[in-house]
Amino acid sequence: MDPNAVLQVGQERCDVLVNAKASDPEAVLSELITNPSQESADAIRNLCTDLLPDLEGAALGFPDGVFGVGVHDPRAEEPSIGPGTYRAYPGTEGCSISVYAGSGALIGEYDASAPVVIATDAGRVDSSQCYSWFRS
Incomplete structure (x- = not known):
């Protein structure tokens, strides 16, 4: 080259x-x-x-999609993010994120109006129409 x-x-x-x-x-x-x-x-x-x-x-943020929370398991189907407080890229209409426990139970559903805390007991998140999430 x-x-x-x-x-x-x-x-x-x-x-x-x-x-x-x-x-x-x-x-x-x-x-x-x-x-x-x-x-x-x-x-x-x-x-x-x-x-x-x-x-x-x-490197600490994540785009829309499905992500595991915590230590990345190479056999897992989805990439992993760390627990923490995240906020969505501003001005994204229809943005939603669902946070699930390790058992698969829904912990909560949120929009981009406020930062979202993804606690250590979360097992998975699913973000849609948010574009990206920043670590706060």
């Missing part, structure tokens, strides 16, 4: 992320959560290091 082309692609990715952050500070974090890529991570680590806190924050 041409090193100049790699550098140019990385710089273009940085420009997109920096511009997104300038217009909406949480947009870059949400983008990194919903569209994680090694190219973006490499660009941030090497070319736009001011976005490192966003990259680190994205």
